[in-house]
Amino acid sequence: MSSTDAVIRPLVDVDVPAADAMAFAALAEVGERFGFDMGTRDATRVAFGQARVRHMAGTDPDGAFVAELAGEIVGIALALVRGPLWFLSLLAVRQGLQGQGIGKRLLDASLECGADCPAGMIVASPDPKALRRYSRAGFALRAGFEATGKPDLSELPAGHGVADGDWDRDAGWVDDLITGLRGATWAPELSFLANQNSQLLVLRGPTKADRAYAILHGKKLVSIGGGTEAAATRVLWAAMAQMPAAVVGNLTSDQQWAIEVCMDARLSLALTDTVCTRGTARPGTPYLVSGLFG
Ligand SMILES: CC(C)(COP(=O)(O)OP(=O)(O)OC[C@H]1O[C@@H](n2cnc3c(N)ncnc32)[C@H](O)[C@@H]1OP(=O)(O)O)[C@@H](O)C(=O)NCCC(=O)NCCS
Numbered sequence: 001m002s003s004t005d006a007v008i009r010p011l012v013d014v015d016v017p018a019a020d021a022m023a024f025a026a027l028a029e030v031g032e033r034f035g036f037d038m039g040t041r042d043a044t045r046v047a048f049g050q051a052r053v054r055h056m057a058g059t060d061p062d063g064a065f066v067a068e069l070a071g072e073i074v075g076i077a078l079a080l081v082r083g084p085l086w087f088l089s090l091l092a093v094r095q096g097l098q099g100q101g102i103g104k105r106l107l108d109a110s111l112e113c114g115a116d117c118p119a120g121m122i123v124a125s126p127d128p129k130a131l132r133r134y135s136r137a138g139f140a141l142r143a144g145f146e147a148t149g150k151p152d153l154s155e156l157p158a159g160h161g162v163a164d165g166d167w168d169r170d171a172g173w174v175d176d177l178i179t180g181l182r183g184a185t186w187a188p189e190l191s192f193l194a195n196q197n198s199q200l201l202v203l204r205g206p207t208k209a210d211r212a213y214a215i216l217h218g219k220k221l222v223s224i225g226g227g228t229e230a231a232a233t234r235v236l237w238a239a240m241a242q243m244p245a246a247v248v249g250n251l252t253s254d255q256q257w258a259i260e261v262c263m264d265a266r267l268s269l270a271l272t273d274t275v276c277t278r279g280t281a282r283p284g285t286p287y288l289v290s291g292l293f294g
Helices: 013-034 043-059 102-114 128-136 167-182 187-195 229-240 256-264
Strands: 007-010 064-069 072-082 085-093 119-124 140-149 199-203 212-217 220-226 246-252 268-279
Touching: 007 102, 013 043, 013 072, 013 085, 043 064, 043 072, 043 085, 043 187, 064 102, 072 102, 085 102, 102 128, 119 128, 128 140, 128 268, 140 256, 167 187, 167 199, 167 212, 167 220, 199 229, 212 229, 220 229, 220 246, 229 256, 246 256, 246 268, 256 268
Parallel strands: 085 119
Antiparallel strands: 007 064, 064 072, 072 085, 119 268, 140 246, 140 268, 199 212, 212 220
């Protein structure tokens, strides 16, 4: 059988464990080649990975596809639509079958649910095949750094005012903030992350300009944004204090506020991430696009 025999079909629940494991292995291999660490795939990680696939397939069944060849899952694509925004959360093809057109077929299928969306966004891995695929699909490629390391907290602002958030109390204004920054709601993702016991950090100022939030899962940053750079900077510092091994991604050139904090915390920068945008998609500032959910 050759890769042309692969069938692209909607993802169903029984596909989830194999599809998630295959995608992790494909991304870990890219990590080995390009110097980023996917971390250990322990039971907690597996549970979160599978829950994430199920969340996306649940909210956006029209954007969830697998490639099947000889009864095995050899590819996955997961896209979501939130208002005007189409976002690609995952695209992976099994090693050994890459570069033979399966990724294009999966991407084309997942793009269909966003045909009416004026905005499109993808966070690309450094795999040149991914970058070529997204560029050919009409996305502009915006290079971004990933900052990693053990944060040096000696410049942590005293009295930064950031507190643990309460999902019930804070999710509403956090979603308003994100919607203002990226032009599309994050409400389903906030519910998902709350159910996954993710950590919410908030700066609850009196006006929007004084507010900011960060979400961490497993001591890793998932999302951060604010009404102003000053507010987001304070929350990023507070997040640094929660991360023994920080990973802060998607630091594109318009997010200098976050690059500053990463430098002050003595993290190490590598050009690892690419934020791809199409149409009216304009990731706002101060906001770090989430690789998981945009
Ligand atoms: C990215 C990925 C999903 C693409 O799937 P795929 O089946 O390999 O993609 P396709 O074969 O459809 O397209 C790859 C393109 O890159 C080209 N290509 C192959 N090797 C390449 C290389 N080393 N450098 C640049 N381009 C390359 C192919 O010719 C093809 O372009 P073309 O169709 O215009 O000729 C897959 O390679 C993968 O799983 N990579 C590892 C995980 C990953 O990085 N996922 C992306 C997360 S954002």
